Amino acid sequence: VATAMGKLQSKISFHPSKYRADGSVGHTGSIGSTGEHSPAHTDAVTSVAALRADLCVSGGRDKSVAVCSWRSGAVLWRFLGHEREVTKVTSALDSNRVFSASRDKTVMMWELQGTAGPSQLFPGHDLVVTGLAVSPDASQLCTGSRDNTVCKWDTETGERLGRAMISRNLVTHLCWVPGEPYVIQTSEDKTTRVWDSRELQVAHTFPAKQHIQTCCDVSQDGRYCLSCSSGCAGEGGEATLWDLRQTRGRVCEYRGHFQGTTSCVFLPRGPALAPSIATSSSDSTVKVWDRDTAGRG
Numbered sequence: 191v192a193t194a195m196g197k198l199q200s201k202i203s204f205h206p207s208k209y210r211a212d213g214s215v216g217h218t219g220s221i222g223s224t225g226e227h228s229p230a231h232t233d234a235v236t237s238v239a240a241l242r243a244d245l246c247v248s249g250g251r252d253k254s255v256a257v258c259s260w261r262s263g264a265v266l267w268r269f270l271g272h273e274r275e276v277t278k279v280t281s282a283l284d285s286n287r288v289f290s291a292s293r294d295k296t297v298m299m300w301e302l303q304g305t306a307g308p309s310q311l312f313p314g315h316d317l318v319v320t321g322l323a324v325s326p327d328a329s330q331l332c333t334g335s336r337d338n339t340v341c342k343w344d345t346e347t348g349e350r351l352g353r354a355m356i357s358r359n360l361v362t363h364l365c366w367v368p369g370e371p372y373v374i375q376t377s378e379d380k381t382t383r384v385w386d387s388r389e390l391q392v393a394h395t396f397p398a399k400q401h402i403q404t405c406c407d408v409s410q411d412g413r414y415c416l417s418c419s420s421g422c423a424g425e426g427g428e429a430t431l432w433d434l435r436q437t438r439g440r441v442c443e444y445r446g447h448f449q450g451t452t453s454c455v456f457l458p459r460g461p462a463l464a465p466s467i468a469t470s471s472s473d474s475t476v477k478v479w480d481r482d483t484a485g486r487g
Contacts, residue, residue, distance in 0.1 A: 236277055249290050256268050273292070276291070280323060282324050291319035326369065328345060340354050358377075381397075404451065413434055414431055424448050442482065449473040465482060
């Protein structure tokens with residue numbers, strides 16, 4: 191790795207024998223018949239993200255990245271190359287590029303129709319990579335880590351375009367605001383930040399919560415973001431709706447989980463459905479909420 195003028199360029203040579211991409215490795219089953227195909231992973235699944243209308247990508251403790259069909263359950267591609275557990279996966283929707291972060295401190299980019307190994311490698315973090323967000327056109331990537339840094343990368347060249355460090359900012363999640371240059375980041379310092387990716391500077395920090403912020407999501411119209419809290423024995427565990435455009439303040443809270451909330455997501459809005467969100471928790475439940483009233487569906 192060579193560093194010049196604050197930018198980091200990957201000079202690592204890929205060794206194809208170290209990596210593997212397996213195509214069409216699963217077994218297809220009928221829709222809804224969850225017992226007729228092989229598991230996507232051989233150990234715990236740590237992350238899942240939508241890839242296309244009919245495909246999802248997942249990462250696991252087995253160090254692999256899998257691309258599966260929503261409809262059949264078949265594993266269509268499996269990528270092997272990380273040396274430790276995969277922590278996060280993401281992709282620009284309707285793209286052939288899949289990104290994975292790992293406890294091995296690296297991020298890899300995989301092409302669905304590409305070579306056996308990763309098409310790009312993004313080294314540079316000092317600790318486990320815990321945040322991963324790709325721009326809508328898949329040209330730039332933001333990564334975050336427990337090393338207190340957020341980095342921006344050029345996905346074509348692997349060049350690191352920027353690096354920002356904030357003391358005690360142990361990143362837990364990143365997500366890109368649709369159609370905007372902004373990235374939302376949650377942290378173990380109990381805050382949710384809005385980064386301007388153009389200069390990689392914090393544009394806004396929402397008021398700190400009482401507990402670690404574990405995850406975030408952004409509405410498709412870019413107007414709202416969600417964050418969710420850790421917790422225990424009925425304390426904490428709430429999700430919070432934040433206004434990104436007007437007051438940049440708290441809009442609503444969703445309370446009801448008995449343990450920490452581990453994930454939050456805006457649900458697609460149907461023509462006859464009220465805007466809704468979903469949260470999952472260590473209390474073994476998933477709850478669906480009315481976005482505007484915090485009523486549970």
